[in-house]
Amino acid sequence: MSEAAPNIKLEAPPIELERDRFVANNLGMGEISDQICDVIERPTPLWWKICMVPALLLLSMLGCMIIYLLTTGVGVWGNQHPVMWGWAIINFVWWIGIGHAGTLISAILFLLRQKWRTSINRAAEAMTIFAVMCAGIYPLIHVGRIWYGWWLFPIPNANGIWPQFRSPLMWDVFAVSTYFTVSVLFWYMGLIPDLAVMRDRCKKFFGKFAYGLFALGWSGSNRHWRNYEKAYLILAGLSTPLVLSVHSIVSLDFAVSNLPGWHTTIFPPYFVAGAVFSGFGMVLTLLIPLRTVCKLEEIITIRHIELCCKVTLTTGSIVGYAYFMEVFIAWYSGSSYESYAFWNRAFGPYWWGYWAMISCNVVIPQLFWFKFFRTNLKWVFVLSILVNVGMWFERFVIVVTTLAREFIPANWGYFKPSPIDILTYLGTFGLFFTMFLLFLRFLPMIAISEVKGVVPQADPHHPLGGAKPGGHH
Amino acid sequence: MATTRPFALLSEFDKPADVMDAAEKVRDAGFTKWDVHTPYPIHGMDSAMGLGNSKVGWFTFIGGHSHRRQTDV
Numbered sequence: 001m002s003e004a005a006p007n008i009k010l011e012a013p014p015i016e017l018e019r020d021r022f023v024a025n026n027l028g029m030g031e032i033s034d035q036i037c038d039v040i041e042r043p044t045p046l047w048w049k050i051c052m053v054p055a056l057l058l059l060s061m062l063g064c065m066i067i068y069l070l071t072t073g074v075g076v077w078g079n080q081h082p083v084m085w086g087w088a089i090i091n092f093v094w095w096i097g098i099g100h101a102g103t104l105i106s107a108i109l110f111l112l113r114q115k116w117r118t119s120i121n122r123a124a125e126a127m128t129i130f131a132v133m134c135a136g137i138y139p140l141i142h143v144g145r146i147w148y149g150w151w152l153f154p155i156p157n158a159n160g161i162w163p164q165f166r167s168p169l170m171w172d173v174f175a176v177s178t179y180f181t182v183s184v185l186f187w188y189m190g191l192i193p194d195l196a197v198m199r200d201r202c203k204k205f206f207g208k209f210a211y212g213l214f215a216l217g218w219s220g221s222n223r224h225w226r227n228y229e230k231a232y233l234i235l236a237g238l239s240t241p242l243v244l245s246v247h248s249i250v251s252l253d254f255a256v257s258n259l260p261g262w263h264t265t266i267f268p269p270y271f272v273a274g275a276v277f278s279g280f281g282m283v284l285t286l287l288i289p290l291r292t293v294c295k296l297e298e299i300i301t302i303r304h305i306e307l308c309c310k311v312t313l314t315t316g317s318i319v320g321y322a323y324f325m326e327v328f329i330a331w332y333s334g335s336s337y338e339s340y341a342f343w344n345r346a347f348g349p350y351w352w353g354y355w356a357m358i359s360c361n362v363v364i365p366q367l368f369w370f371k372f373f374r375t376n377l378k379w380v381f382v383l384s385i386l387v388n389v390g391m392w393f394e395r396f397v398i399v400v401t402t403l404a405r406e407f408i409p410a411n412w413g414y415f416k417p418s419p420i421d422i423l424t425y426l427g428t429f430g431l432f433f434t435m436f437l438l439f440l441r442f443l444p445m446i447a448i449s450e451v452k453g454v455v456p457q458a459d460p461h462h463p464l465g466g467a468k469p470g471g472h473h
Numbered sequence: 474m475a476t477t478r479p480f481a482l483l484s485e486f487d488k489p490a491d492v493m494d495a496a497e498k499v500r501d502a503g504f505t506k507w508d509v510h511t512p513y514p515i516h517g518m519d520s521a522m523g524l525g526n527s528k529v530g531w532f533t534f535i536g537g538h539s540h541r542r543q544t545d546v
Contacts, residue, residue: 029512197512222522225514230527452513458489460515466488 022116023455024298026464032299032455036446037201039294044441047293052437058430065424066141074144076420083403083415088142090395091425093250094278095135095432096176097271097391100243101279102128103179106186107239110232116307118450119300122194123290124283125187126445130435131282132180134428139172168252175242175249182239189235192218193228193449247275254398261341261402264329270322274391277315277361281387284308286436288381290445299446306374312387313368319394320362337407345401349414353397360390489515496521 023032039045069076079086102124109117140149152173154163163170196218199211218224251271254262284305291300330342345354364386367373374380400415439445456462486492489511496509500523509518519525 033512193513220510220512222509222511222515222518223524225511226519226524227527227529229514230529231533234530234533449513458513458515460489460493460517466490468490 020301020303021456022119022301022303023451024301026457027298027455029452029457032452033197033201033448035296035299036444036448036451037198039440039445040198040442041201045293048437048441051433055430055433055437058427059434060430061423062137062427062430065420065427066137068420069141069424070144070146074142076418077424078416078418078421080413080415082406082411082413083400085399085403086415087417087421087425088138089253090392090399091428092135092138093253093271093395093399094388094392095131095138095428096250097247097275097278097395098282098388099128099131099135099179099183099279100247100272100275101283102126102131103183103186103239103243104276104279105283106190107236108243110236111240115454116304118447118454119304120283120287120308120446121450122187122190122443122447123287123445124279125183125190126436126439126443127282127286128183128279129180129187130432130439131279132176132183133435134432136176136180137428137431139169139176168249168256171249172253175246179242179246182235182242186235186239188214189228189232190447190450191443192216193220194444194447196220197448198444243276244272247271254402259402259406260335260337261330261345261398264326266322266325266329270319270326273315273318273322274361274394277312277319277365278388278391280308280312280315281384281391284312284380284384285388288377288384290440294440294445296446299451302375305377305380306371309368309374309380312384313365316361316365316368316387323358323362341402341405344405345397348401348405350397350401350404353393353400357390357393357397360386361394364390493518493521 027035077086077088079088102121105117105124106121109121139152140146143149143152151163152170154165163173192215195211195215199208199215202208202211248268248271251267255264255267257263287300287308288305291297327342330338333339344350364383367379367383372379373383404413404415406412452458456464459465459467461467484495486495492509492511493515496518499507500521509515509522511518
C-alpha cells in the first residue's frame with residue numbers, strides 16, 4: 001500500500017493563468033505607505049479644491065433648506081394627500097442602501113477571506129458612514145418639530161410616554177443607530193494602525209499630536225496585533241447580521257403596512273440585495289476617478305474594479321429576479337388590488353419611473369457579463385452611476401405608485417415634488433461629498449496595514465517573504 | 474561604572490520569514506519579556522512567539538452579557 005502511494009507533484013500553474021496580484025508591480029512596503037499617504041502629505045491638490053467648492057455650496061444649501069423647513073413646516077415639501085410619504089423617505093432609503101456596501105466589504109468579505117477587499121474597504125466604510133449621515137437627516141427633520149426629535153428614542157420619562165414599539169419606523173431608529181455606531185467603531189478600529197503610520201510620518205506638531213492621540217499608542221507590537229485581529233474578527237461577526245438587518249427593517253416600513261405593492265414577504269431580501277447593489281455602484285463611482293487623481297492604480301487595480309462589477313452584476317440580477325417575482329405573485333395571488341398595483345406601476349401615470357428602474361437596474365448591469373465592460377473604466381463609471389439612478393427610481397416607484405393608487409379611487413392622486421424637495425436632496429450630496437473629501441485629505445483612504453498584509457512579500461511562507469525552499473517557513 | 478549586562482536587545486529583519494524564525498528561537502530559549510513589531514500582522518506569529526489565544530473574546534462575551542435590564546420604569 002505504502003509503496004503504491006503516488007508521488008504527487010503539484011506544478012505551478014502556467015504564468016498566463018496566474019491571477020493578477022492585489023498590488024501591481026510588487027510594490028515594496030515603504031512604497032505602499034508612500035503611495036497611500038501621498039494624497040494627505042502633498043500640498044492640497046487642485047482637483048480637491050475644485051471638488052470642494054460645489055460640495056460646500058451644496059452643503060450650505062442643505063443648511064438653508066433645513067432651516068426653511070423647520071421654520072415653515074413640512075408643507076414646504078411636495079407631500080400631499082394621498083402621497084404623504086414623498087422624497088424624504090425615498091432619499092432616506094436610497095442613502096441607507098448606498099451605505100450597505102461598506103459593511104458588506106468590511107464584514108462579510110472579511111469573514112469570507114476575500115483578500116481583495118483590503119484595497120477598497122477603508123473608502124467604502126467611510127462612504128457608508130457618510131451615506132448613513134445623509135440618510136439620518138431625513139427622519140430627524142421630517143418630524144417638523146425637530147425639538148421633539150428625542151421622542152424617537154425610548155427615553156424613560158416621568159409621564160411614562162413611550163414611542164410606538166409596534167411601528168417599523170421605531171425599529172428603523174434602532175436599526176439605523178446601531179448600524180451607524182457599529183460602522184463607526186469598525187472604521188475607527190481599522191484606522192488605528194494606519195493612524196500610527198500617519199503619526200510616525202507626520203512632520204507638523206499638531207498633525208503628529210492629533211494622529212498620535214487617535215492612534216492610541218499603537219506600536220505594531222505583535223502582542224497588540226493579536227488582540228487587534230481578534231477584536232476585528234468579533235466586530236466583523238457582529239456587523240455581518242447588521243448588513244442584512246438594516247435594510248430588512250427599512251423594507252418592513254413598507255411590508256408591515258397593508259397596502260397593495262408593499263405588503264409582500266419578498267421585501268426584506270429584495271431590499272438587501274438592492275442595497276448592496278447600489279452600495280457597490282457608489283463604490284465604483286467614487287473609486288474610479290479617485291484611483292486616477294490620487295495615482296493609486298497600482299493598489300486599486302483593474303482586478304478590484306472587475307470584482308466590484310461582478311458583485312454589482314450578481315446583486316443586480318437578484319433585484320431583477322425580485323421584480324419579476326413581484327409581478328408574478330401579483331398575478332398568481334389573484335388579488336385584484338395587487339395585480340392592479342403592478343399594472344399601474346408599469347403602465348400607469350408613473351410608467352417612466354418603472355421603466356427607468358427596470359432599464360437601469362436589470363437590463364443595463366447585464367453588460368457586466370462581458371469582460372470588455374468590466375475592465376473599461378469609462379463604461380464602468382457610467383454604468384455605476386446608472387445603477388444609483390435606477391435604485392433611486394426603485395424607491396420612487398415603490399413609495400409613490402402605491403400611495404397614489406390605493407384601494408379607494410376617490411383617494412387617488414398624483415405626486416409632484418416641490419423645489420424644496422429637490423434642493424434638499426441635492427444638498428445631501430453636498431454633505432456627503434464634503435465629508436468624503438475631508439476624509440480623503442486627512443485620513444488614509446486605503447487600509448495601509450491591511451494591503452501590506454495581503455501582498456506576497458508579507459507572507460512568511462512565500463519566497464518573496466523570505467521563505468527558504470525546503471525550510472518550514 | 475561599566476555594566477556588562479545589556480539593558481535590551483534590538484534586531485531588525487527584512488523579511489517576515491526571518492523575523493518568524495528568530496521569534497521561534499527566542500521563544501524556545503525561554504524568554505518572556507520580548508516582542509515583535511511589524512507594520513502588518515504576520516500570520517502564524519502568535520504561535521511563533523508562544524502566545525495563546527487573545528482574551529478580547531472573553532471581554533466581549535462578558536461585556537455583551539452585562540447590560541442591566543430595566544423593568545421597573
